[in-house]
Amino acid sequence: MQHPPPRHQGGGLIRGIPAILSVVSAFVIWELYVRVSGISPLMLPAPSRVLEQMVQNRALLWHNTLPTIQATLSGFALSVSVAFALSIVLDFMPRVRRALFPIFVVSQTLPLVAIAPLVVLWFGFDLTPKILLVALVTFFPMLVALVDGYASTDPEIEALLRSMGASRRVLFRTARLPSAMPYFFAGLRISITYAVVAAIFAEYVGARAGLGIVILNAKNSFRPDLVLAAVVISSVLTLVLFAATALLQRIVLRWRDVGEVR
Amino acid sequence: MTALAMQGVGITLGGTVVLDDITLHVAEGEFVSILGPSGAGKSTIFRLLTGALRHDRGMVTAGGRPLDQGEPGFAFMPQRDALMPWRRILDNLTLGLEVQGMARREARARVLPLLSAFGLAGFERHYPAQLSGGMRQRAALLRTLVQGRPVQLLDEPFGALDALTRTQMQAWFEDRWREARWTTLLVTHDVREAVALSDRIYVLSRRPARVIAEIPVPAPRPRLGRAPGPDAHALEAQLVDILLTQTGDQT
Numbered sequence: 001m002q003h004p005p006p007r008h009q010g011g012g013l014i015r016g017i018p019a020i021l022s023v024v025s026a027f028v029i030w031e032l033y034v035r036v037s038g039i040s041p042l043m044l045p046a047p048s049r050v051l052e053q054m055v056q057n058r059a060l061l062w063h064n065t066l067p068t069i070q071a072t073l074s075g076f077a078l079s080v081s082v083a084f085a086l087s088i089v090l091d092f093m094p095r096v097r098r099a100l101f102p103i104f105v106v107s108q109t110l111p112l113v114a115i116a117p118l119v120v121l122w123f124g125f126d127l128t129p130k131i132l133l134v135a136l137v138t139f140f141p142m143l144v145a146l147v148d149g150y151a152s153t154d155p156e157i158e159a160l161l162r163s164m165g166a167s168r169r170v171l172f173r174t175a176r177l178p179s180a181m182p183y184f185f186a187g188l189r190i191s192i193t194y195a196v197v198a199a200i201f202a203e204y205v206g207a208r209a210g211l212g213i214v215i216l217n218a219k220n221s222f223r224p225d226l227v228l229a230a231v232v233i234s235s236v237l238t239l240v241l242f243a244a245t246a247l248l249q250r251i252v253l254r255w256r257d258v259g260e261v262r
Numbered sequence: 263m264t265a266l267a268m269q270g271v272g273i274t275l276g277g278t279v280v281l282d283d284i285t286l287h288v289a290e291g292e293f294v295s296i297l298g299p300s301g302a303g304k305s306t307i308f309r310l311l312t313g314a315l316r317h318d319r320g321m322v323t324a325g326g327r328p329l330d331q332g333e334p335g336f337a338f339m340p341q342r343d344a345l346m347p348w349r350r351i352l353d354n355l356t357l358g359l360e361v362q363g364m365a366r367r368e369a370r371a372r373v374l375p376l377l378s379a380f381g382l383a384g385f386e387r388h389y390p391a392q393l394s395g396g397m398r399q400r401a402a403l404l405r406t407l408v409q410g411r412p413v414q415l416l417d418e419p420f421g422a423l424d425a426l427t428r429t430q431m432q433a434w435f436e437d438r439w440r441e442a443r444w445t446t447l448l449v450t451h452d453v454r455e456a457v458a459l460s461d462r463i464y465v466l467s468r469r470p471a472r473v474i475a476e477i478p479v480p481a482p483r484p485r486l487g488r489a490p491g492p493d494a495h496a497l498e499a500q501l502v503d504i505l506l507t508q509t510g511d512q513t
Contacts, residue, residue, distance in 0.1 A: 157344045159309070159340060170361055
């Protein structure tokens with residue numbers, strides 16, 4: 001089969017130990033370096049100071065994290081729904097696919113640095129431009145994942161369904177869509193990490209609130225400790241969303257995790 | 263009564279004549295094999311019968327009526343099992359009935375009583391990846407048979423199995439077939455398999471394919487599970503000779 005062998009469950013904590021150890025030791029080295037060298041916290045704040053700032057400014061950070069979450073999730077939901085709907089159209093109409101695909105590729109080559117200010121200029125400082133930018137960044141990976149996924153359908157399964165008298169619609173529903181699911185989730189995991197970054201960048205360019213604004217203000221007032229505090233939050237946010245998609249994949253693709261009981 | 267007949271059927275694909283003149287028939291309750299060298303176009307015949315291809319010349323009739331293009335008349339078992347890895351065994355087995363529009367509950371009720379005869383009882387909730395090659399092949403066969411089509415088209419159904427499992431599966435299959443007498447058209451390049459299972463064997467030439475021999479197999483059944491008689495050996499030798507004349511020119 002084309003699918004990777006089933007992963008065995010359990011032992012996740014044990015397998016995670018090396019990763020946890022390397023992260024912890026990186027922070028320890030960082031902390032030691034700051035203390036020993038006596039470098040100014042305006043240049044490089046110690047992890048302990050970043051943590052302290054996070055606690056002190058928790059109200060501010062929380063207040064600004066919510067808009068980022070909102071922009072990320074709304075933009076991502078928009079892009080996944082549009083990509084899904086469009087992928088179905090493209091799968092049923094190969095000619096439309098050939099006509100539109102180059103446009104989508106071009107949409108990916110647009111530099112976010114140039115596009116973001118324009119989108120903010122056109123749509124204002126509210127949520128709309130953030131949603132649009134997140135959607136723009138995540139749309140193409142999702143679309144490609146789905147289109148590739150449909151194409152990965154086993155031709156023998158398709159031949160079998162046709163011999164049963166299945167229509168193109170039944171073929172899509174029973175074979176092509178389920179075949180695309182592993183690709184869909186791979187795309188989802190990649191896109192969700194882009195989504196958070198895109199939302200923060202969109203805020204950075206122009207917003208009333210959000211982690212991007214925290215970073216912008218902290219930078220302008222020479223507060224690297226606050227910049228890093230916002231970075232920590234955005235990393236945690238990304239990891240949580242990543243874990244959520246992994247969990248969803250576990251549930252939907254149950255069949256890939258089955259062990260062999262022969 | 264003739265269940266399936268092909269009369270002077272020919273097909274040209276991309277400028278190559280793949281099937282030149284295929285004339286054959288399968289009577290109701292009969293087991294017929296198509297034997298041919300590799301790449302002779304055996305699978306093309308099935309693609310044509312399952313509606314994946316359209317023939318250019320000749321006529322195909324099912325149950326005496328010309329086969330409507332696009333209307334499925336035959337149940338098809340592809341070379342590899344083609345079980346959907348995301349569907350449990352039971353849901354794979356009901357696939358054909360569901361495509362026909364039968365409600366899931368009714369389709370399951372139709373399939374469940376057949377599981378034990380196919381050695382699948384207790385495995386209906388498993389996924390295909392959890393089953394052995396032989397079990398998967400039996401599941402694929404049951405999925406073919408439950409569709410209730412008048413003719414079963416089997417495309418090298420045991421070809422992907424290891425030798426031991428293949429021998430077991432052939433003997434098991436013969437037992438099932440003797441009980442039910444499904445009208446069957448088998449495509450194979452395995453001479454021994456064709457002789458062991460068939461009532462009649464058609465031998466194809468190399469491409470462009472024509473029927474070059476039609477050979478009845480009179481040996482009494484069951485044939486498998488005991489030493490084959492001298493007749494079977496003679497027949498196998500004869501078929502190998504015919505096939506060798508077909509491949510000889512190319513080498």
